[in-house]
Amino acid sequence: MGGWEFRRSAPSDNVMVPATSDPFESPKWAPPVWHMPPMLVVIVNLVRGIVALALVVIRHWAITATVAVLGWLAYAAGWHVLALLAGWVSLGLGTWAWFGWPSFLRRVLRPARARWRYLMVYRRNWRPVMVMSGLAFYRNAREYLPTILRVEVTKTTDRVLVKMLSGQAPSIWEDHVENLAHGFGSVTCRIRTAKRPNSRLRRKRAGQDWPGHVWLELVRDDALGKPLSGLPVAAVEHDVDLSRLPVGRREDSSPWLVRLLGTHLLIAGATGAGKGSVLWSLVRAMLPAMRAGLVQVWGIDPKRMELAFGRAIFNRYSDDTNGGMVELLEAAVTEMSKRAARFGGVTRTFLPTLADPFIVVMVDELAFLTAYCPDRDLRRRALAALSTLTSQGRSVGLCVVGALQDPRKDVINIRNLFPTRIALRLDESEQVDMVLGDGAYDRGALADQISPLPEVGAGVGYIRLEDTPDPVRVRAGWVSDTDIAAMSAYLAEAA
Ligand SMILES: Nc1ncnc2c1ncn2[C@@H]1O[C@H](COP(=O)(O)OP(=O)(O)OP(=O)(O)O)[C@@H](O)[C@H]1O
Numbered sequence: 001m002g003g004w005e006f007r008r009s010a011p012s013d014n015v016m017v018p019a020t021s022d023p024f025e026s027p028k029w030a031p032p033v034w035h036m037p038p039m040l041v042v043i044v045n046l047v048r049g050i051v052a053l054a055l056v057v058i059r060h061w062a063i064t065a066t067v068a069v070l071g072w073l074a075y076a077a078g079w080h081v082l083a084l085l086a087g088w089v090s091l092g093l094g095t096w097a098w099f100g101w102p103s104f105l106r107r108v109l110r111p112a113r114a115r116w117r118y119l120m121v122y123r124r125n126w127r128p129v130m131v132m133s134g135l136a137f138y139r140n141a142r143e144y145l146p147t148i149l150r151v152e153v154t155k156t157t158d159r160v161l162v163k164m165l166s167g168q169a170p171s172i173w174e175d176h177v178e179n180l181a182h183g184f185g186s187v188t189c190r191i192r193t194a195k196r197p198n199s200r201l202r203r204k205r206a207g208q209d210w211p212g213h214v215w216l217e218l219v220r221d222d223a224l225g226k227p228l229s230g231l232p233v234a235a236v237e238h239d240v241d242l243s244r245l246p247v248g249r250r251e252d253s254s255p256w257l258v259r260l261l262g263t264h265l266l267i268a269g270a271t272g273a274g275k276g277s278v279l280w281s282l283v284r285a286m287l288p289a290m291r292a293g294l295v296q297v298w299g300i301d302p303k304r305m306e307l308a309f310g311r312a313i314f315n316r317y318s319d320d321t322n323g324g325m326v327e328l329l330e331a332a333v334t335e336m337s338k339r340a341a342r343f344g345g346v347t348r349t350f351l352p353t354l355a356d357p358f359i360v361v362m363v364d365e366l367a368f369l370t371a372y373c374p375d376r377d378l379r380r381r382a383l384a385a386l387s388t389l390t391s392q393g394r395s396v397g398l399c400v401v402g403a404l405q406d407p408r409k410d411v412i413n414i415r416n417l418f419p420t421r422i423a424l425r426l427d428e429s430e431q432v433d434m435v436l437g438d439g440a441y442d443r444g445a446l447a448d449q450i451s452p453l454p455e456v457g458a459g460v461g462y463i464r465l466e467d468t469p470d471p472v473r474v475r476a477g478w479v480s481d482t483d484i485a486a487m488s489a490y491l492a493e494a495a
Pocket residue numbers: 227228269270271272273274275276277306405454455458459460475476477478479
């Protein structure tokens with residue numbers, strides 16, 4: 001058999017021909033092989049190479065054009081012109097970075113890094129990872145692979161937009177997140193719903209769910225692995241936006257902003273999960289507005305531990321288990337009713353003023369009031385007041401922020417009246433869906449797997465944003481005792 005041959009079939013194909021013509025020999029089978037003149041093989045391969053090169057040049061026309069122009073410049077004007085040009089470009093980029101770092105980061109550094117990660121990590125490992133994790137498909141010796149459409153990077157996370165194979169669903173990808181994380185060398189991988197981009201042709205459908213596509217969110221480095229100190233206090237009250245209060249950091253290193261205006265907030269977490277750090281971070285974020293009299297925080301602390309330390313900060317405070325706490329709740333209901341009577345038919349959107357400040361009723365352990373309190377009558381009154389506040393307080397500037405250790409239904413049955421909910425470390429996986437809503441655990445809110453070690457897991461939790469059902473991992477800033485003392489002093493200065 002000569003050295004040059006064309007095989008028509010792939011090795012796995014079951015296409016064989018008799019390999020011997022002697023009728024008396026035992027039959028032998030071999031793949032069909034045609035012997036070719038060597039020159040023809042050389043020509044065919046040459047043509048193939050030229051076509052492949054042309055395709056690369058056309059596909060990466062911007063790079064090839066740049067290289068061609070630079071090559072021509074170096075040839076026509078000498079290498080020193082190139083060096084001068086490189087110097088000017090570096091100077092321009094350096095000036096841009098110096099004076100406009102955020103836009104330089106957004107427009108130059110991140111796209112360049114995304115390109116690099118695409119070439120060096122995702123494109124390079126895509127085929128082996130897809131094949132080994134079972135997300136590729138074979139038929140008739142042909143391999144079908146999902147396609148990477150885009151790669152985006154943030155400081156600690158990569159996002160890869162993928163066009164799935166026809167017939168694949170995000171749930172299949174969710175089953176393989178571990179393979180993907182290990183395959184691409186990331187800490188974790190989550191599957192996110194893809195939204196249609198804003199294209200000129202389909203503007204009307206922009207922002208809708210995009211069938212057949214998913215985002216892979218691959219965390220390179222855990223931005224929440226180390227405690228985060230309390231965030232800086234805003235300079236003036238106008239900087240306090242009650243619909244975007246900074247309380248910590250999100251997994252992609254962006255700020256975690258919490259809305260209090262027009263909503264109520266429930267923070268669920270086992271003991272030591274860091275509920276206190278969320279409560280204090282919220283107070284800290286509102287501090288200048290509290291000092292200006294535009295926001296009041298009323299504290300209710302049945303455990304006499306968390307809020308008691310900074311009781312001077314609260315406009316009203318109670319830890320009286322013999323009815324004082326319930327009276328405070330009822331006082332909030334009375335204020336709410338007065339406002340409703342005055343505002344009714346006049347305005348539907350609430351704006352805090354000195355006469356009508358935004359009132360946050362902060363309760364450290366809701367279940368004490370509604371379930372554990374030994375006095376049945378107090379329990380009933382507390383539940384009635386909380387239900388009224390959470391169902392009617394939003395539009396008149398009253399907000400309930402409640403912390404809760406155990407989110408089971410028999411402990412608190414008003415949790416659905418809290419539109420915004422945070423799941424810190426929880427003991428059982430079922431509790432996650434009770435807090436964040438059905439399907440949150442399957443979509444990656446693994447609050448039962450948060451570390452119980454305070455430095456690693458305290459203040460870490462999951463939230464759901466308004467625009468997407470996908471949970472986001474967050475960590476609240478740790479407001480120390482010294483910070484709380486400084487906050488008290490800051491408010492006392494104004495008094
Ligand atoms: N955001 C955070 N970052 C780092 N460490 C934190 C954070 N929040 C809390 N911790 C640490 O975890 C410990 C427990 O936190 P915290 O008392 O707020 O928990 P909790 O959920 O209120 O618990 P409990 O329900 O028992 O009162 C704190 O003493 C602190 O050391």
